[in-house]
Structures are given as C-alpha cells and as structure tokens.
Amino acid sequence: MEQAAKAPLAEPPPSRGLSRGTIPRRHILITGASGGLGSALAREFSNPRTHLTLWGRDSKRLEALACQCRSKGADCDFFIQDNRAFADCRSHLRALYTALPVDMAILNAGVSSGLVPDGKSEPAEDACRTMEVNAAATVNMAATLLADMALRGKGQLVFISSIASLYPLPSSPAYSAAKAALSFYARALRLGGAPACIRISIIYPGYVDSPMSRRLLGPQPLRWSAEKAAAHIRARLEAGRDIIIFPRLLALGTRLLHLLPPPLAAFFLRRFAFTVTPDGESPLTAPTARGNGTKHG
Numbered sequence: 423m424e425q426a427a428k429a430p431l432a433e434p435p436p437s438r439g440l441s442r443g444t445i446p447r448r449h450i451l452i453t454g455a456s457g458g459l460g461s462a463l464a465r466e467f468s469n470p471r472t473h474l475t476l477w478g479r480d481s482k483r484l485e486a487l488a489c490q491c492r493s494k495g496a497d498c499d500f501f502i503q504d505n506r507a508f509a510d511c512r513s514h515l516r517a518l519y520t521a522l523p524v525d526m527a528i529l530n531a532g533v534s535s536g537l538v539p540d541g542k543s544e545p546a547e548d549a550c551r552t553m554e555v556n557a558a559a560t561v562n563m564a565a566t567l568l569a570d571m572a573l574r575g576k577g578q579l580v581f582i583s584s585i586a587s588l589y590p591l592p593s594s595p596a597y598s599a600a601k602a603a604l605s606f607y608a609r610a611l612r613l614g615g616a617p618a619c620i621r622i623s624i625i626y627p628g629y630v631d632s633p634m635s636r637r638l639l640g641p642q643p644l645r646w647s648a649e650k651a652a653a654h655i656r657a658r659l660e661a662g663r664d665i666i667i668f669p670r671l672l673a674l675g676t677r678l679l680h681l682l683p684p685p686l687a688a689f690f691l692r693r694f695a696f697t698v699t700p701d702g703e704s705p706l707t708a709p710t711a712r713g714n715g716t717k718h719g
Contacts, residue, residue, distance in 0.1 A: 446471075447471055447472055447473040447497060448471060448472050448473070448525045448526065449472075449473045449475065449522050449523060449524050449525050449526075450467055450472055450473070450474050450475070450524075450525065450526045450527075450528065451474075451475045451477060451518070451524045451526070451527040451528065451567075452464050452467075452474065452475070452476055452477065452527075452528045452530060453477040453478070453505065453527075453528070453529050453530050453531040453560075453563065454477075454478060454530040454531030454532060454582075455476035455477055455478045455484060455487060455500070455530070456476075456478035456479065456480035456483035456484050456487070457478070457530070457531075457532075457632060457633065457634060458630065458631065458632025458633055458634065458635070458648040459530060459582070459627070459630050459632055459648050459651060459652065460476075460478065460528075460530045460531070461483070461487050461648070462648035462649050462651065462652035463528055463530065463652045463655065463656070464476055464487055464490075464491055464498075465487075465490055465491060465494070465649075465652070466649075466652040466653055466655075466656045467496075467656060468490070468491040468492075468494035468495065468496040468498070469494060469495055469496060470495035470496070472496045472497070473496065473497040473498070473499075473522065474488075474491050474496050474497065474498045474499070475498075475499050475500070475501060475518065475522075475524075476488060476491075476498065476499070476500040476501070477500070477501050477503060477531070478500070478501075478502065478503075478531070479502060479503070479504060481500075481502050484500035484502070485500065487500070488500050501514065501518070505531055505555060505559035505560075505562075505563065506551075506554055506555065506559055508558075508559070508562045511559070511562060511563055511566070512562065512566045515563060515566045515567060515570075516566065516570065519567070519570040523570070523574055523577075524567060524570075524571070524577065525576070525577060525578065526577070526578040526579075526580060527563070527564075527567050527577075527578070527579050527580065528580040528582065529560045529563060529564055529579065529580065529581050529582060530582040531555065531559070531560065532555060532556045532560075532582070532600075532634075533551060533552055533555045533556065533634070533701065533703075534552065534594065534597050534634050534637065534638070534698055534701075535548035535549060535551070535552045535594065535596055535597060535698055535700075535701075535704070536591075536593050536594030536595070536596075536597060536638075536696070536697065536698035537592075537593050537594070537695075537696075537697045537698065538697055538698065538699070538700060538706060539639060539697045539699060541697075543595075544594075544595070544596060544698070545704065545705050545706060547704070547705050548596070548700065548704050548705070548706075549595070549596035550596075551703065552596040552597050552600055553596050553599065553600045553603075555600075556597065556600035556601060556604060557600040557601075557603040557604050557607075560581070560604055561604070561607055564579055564581070564607070564608075564611075567579060568611070568616055568620060571617075571619075571620050572616075572617045572619070572620060575619045576619055576620075577619075577620050577621070578620070578621040578622075578623065579608075579611070579616075579620065579621070579622055579623070580623040580624075580625065580659065581604060581605070581607075581608040581622075581623065581624045581625065582625050582627070583601045583604050583605040583608070583624055583625060583626050584597075584598075584601040584626060584627060584628075585626050585627065585628045585667065585672055585673050585676055586598045586601050587601035587602040587604070587605045587626065588626070588673065588676045588677055589676050589677070589679045589680065589687075590602075591691070592688070592691060592695070593640070593691075593694075593695050593696045593697065593698075594696075594698060605624060605626075608622060608624045609624065612624070612664070621664065622664065623659060623663075623664040623665075623666070624664065624665055624666070625655055625666045625667075626665075626666065626667040626668075626673065627646075627651055627668060628643075628644055628645070628646065628668060628669050628672040628673070629642040629643065629644065629645035629646070629672075630645065630646055630647075630648055630651045631645055631646065631647050631648055632648055634701075637698055637699040637700075637701060638696050638697075638698055638699075639696055639697045639698070639699060640694070640695060640696025640697060641693075641694050641696065642696075643672060643694065644669040644671060644672045646668070646669065651668070654666070654668055679691070
C-alpha cells in the first residue's frame with residue numbers, strides 16, 4: 423500500500439541510516455527536485471536501499487514526487503527552501519547532514535532566461551536571478567556540503583551544468599555564463615580544490631524536455647526526455663564516469679565553434695537562435711500570472 427505523503431520538513435529528518443532490518447540506505451540529496459530533470463532523477467534513484475531528500479520550492483510537486491519515490495521502496499523526505507537565502511541554506515544543510523550524512527548531493531536546481539520573444543534582451547532582474555540561482559546558490563550549497571563531507575572522509579557532489587557552458591550563447595547570455603561559472607568551480611574542485619576522499623562529478627546535458635525547456639522558443643536539436651537523461655546520468659555515475667556529456671553530437675558541434683573565426687561561429691549560432699518566454703518570477707510577467715511559472719529548487 424502506498425504510504426501517505428509526509429508533511430514538508432520544517433527541520434531535517436531524524437537519522438535513519440539503517441532501515442528494513444540492518445540494510446544501510448544511501449542518502450541522496452537532490453536540489454531542484456520539483457523540476458523536470460530533478461524529479462526524473464529522484465524516480466531513477468529510488469529503490470529500497472536509498473533515502474532521498476528532495477529539496478525544492480513547489481510543495482505540491484514535491485509531495486506527489488515523494489509518494490512516487492516511496493512506492494518504489496525508497497525512504498523519502500522533502501524540504502522547501504529558496505536557495506537564494508544563503509545563510510538559511512547553510513544552516514539547514516548542516517542540520518540535515520548532522521541528522522543523516524549525505525552520501526551524494528545532486529546539485530540540479532536552476533532557472534533560465536534569455537532574449538525574450540519580442541526581441542529585447544533579458545531584463546537585469548532575470549539575468550541576475552539566473553546567475554544567482556545557477557551559480558552562486560549552487561556554489562554556496564556545494565561548499566557547505568564539501569566541508570561536512572571532508573570531516574566525514576567520504577561523499578560525492580554531482581554538479582548539473584549544461585552544454586550551454588561550452589560556448590557563450592548569444593540567445594541566453596546569463597544562463598550560459600552561469601553554467602560556465604559552475605563548471606569552472608566544479609573543475610577546480612576536481613583538480614585539487616576538494617579533498618581526495620570527495621568524488622566530484624560534472625554533468626553537461628543538452629536539451630532536456632522539462633517545463634523550463636518548454637519556455638524556450640526555437641530549435642532544440644537532439645532533445646532528450648527527462649527520463650532518458652536521468653537514466654543515462656545514473657548509469658554513467660554508477661559506472662564510475664564523472665564527466666558526463668550528452669548528446670555527444672551536440673557537444674561535439676558546440677566545441678567545434680571554438681575552432682571557427684568569431685563571425686563564422688556567430689553565423690552558425692544564428693541558425694539555432696531561440697528566445698525564452700519569461701517565467702513566473704520575471705518582471706515581464708503579468709502579476710496575475712506570477713506564481714505559475716517555473717520554480718527553481
């Protein structure tokens with residue numbers, strides 16, 4: 423029988439490192455769990471040997487997702503928090519880690535912005551929010567978790583970057599820049615900025631079908647479903663791969679842009695130009711429509 427949904431956590435869950443007898447459960451934290459890829463990852467990692475903490479801002483989606491994960495045998499809690507409240511995030515993460523140490527943190531929360539459909543550039547508010555959520559807020563959480571994992575002597579941080587970080591995209595400047603910043607931070611950790619006992623993984627997805635990508639108006643070559651992307655990520659991580667880029671053809675094409683003269687690269691990028699419909703938090707969205715847009719974790 424499916425378990426009733428638990429209330430959202432006001433405080434981190436009590437320690438449940440052992441359940442179902444003496445079988446230890448791996449504790450996986452997923453940020454941005456109420457989004458398309460985040461929810462698919464939660465379902466993909468759900469099994470009787472896993473305790474999931476779903477971190478996001480949409481309580482209804484998180485509650486429904488928690489029920490789905492429990493139906494697959496996982497222990498599951500969810501936590502509602504705005505990642506831009508940096509000090510609160512650090513406090514909650516430390517309390518969560520004390521209650522039940524995190525074995526793997528999948529840092530997936532993000533928002534998008536870009537050129538808007540009327541051809542104007544992204545508003546300053548949208549650009550700053552994209553940079554703050556996708557880069558600064560993720561780094562804040564990663565650095566907090568890294569310190570606790572180092573004291574414990576084990577753990578894994580999984581950064582969800584983007585193929586958009588491989589070359590500056592004129593259609594989405596802030597998103598491209600934020601993901602590039604996040605990638606450089608994660609790469610620096612891999613090169614020695616993190617203790618050797620901490621595993622650092624970086625994921626570079628291409629277009630993934632999600633509520634966020636559906637706001638993008640224009641070509642989305644080689645787009646994958648969220649379920650396919652999540653299964654691919656889990657399989658590669660479990661196979662020991664820590665740099666995961668997909669789809670390969672899109673990644674190759676993006677990297678080849680670096681070999682072209684800038685005017686020629688710009689010519690090809692114009693063929694794949696897109697605009698982004700503002701989400702519910704954008705100043706361009708009518709007040710009555712706010713609250714229905716894409717939410718980050």
